[in-house]
Amino acid sequence: MALLSRQFSEGRLNPDEFSERSAAIAAAMTRADLEPIFADLPAKPGAASASSIEHPRDWRAIVMALIPLVALGFTILVPHGWLAWLALPILGILLYR
Template identity: 35%
Template structure:
């Protein structure tokens, strides 16, 4: 098993360069630590950026120094010649950044919009309606003030996704 780390805190061959799959695996383990409540969102963001920028296996050591060792299968990186992305799944339960689970879901169609999927659909149609009103009132009247209809887009966004969306997501 040459090329496999025995763990992030004590890698075999620390001067060996990392593969993309190994960097992705490190970010996945950091996501698991965040979901377990061991890292805040800010810490996860900072450490995952450092993991993506890591060049050697030794560069990953400080990112995991204060985290407990996982089960042996979880703590190991894929072999140095592993196929990038192998072993990563999509769908519910996949680490952030992989497949369908890259955005936390609210359980109501995966949107935090007011009104759920209907609110998201309305928000998607608002720019089209604003453009249509701009063209209609521009040709019928004057284009001087018809640009005001484009203000519907941010206003609808504030109403549909504004304050309170975090509370709707946590319900």
């Protein structure tokens, strides 16, 4: 009933449809009886579509992606620059502890 009320409050049902579906929910005996009531409605009202969801970027992942590039630069440009590769596990531990 709460799901149907949410659908109604979001404007997917008019008052007559809401009344009819509420009566059908009250008369339902099994979950299978409820399926036709919600068949033409979204499963989770208020949820954004998958394409419109913005995922926040994790700055630690960006840093960890850039560190090998910096280490490669040290390897090429600085004598004993290969030692920069030893810092990768340490930085990973510090960033993700």
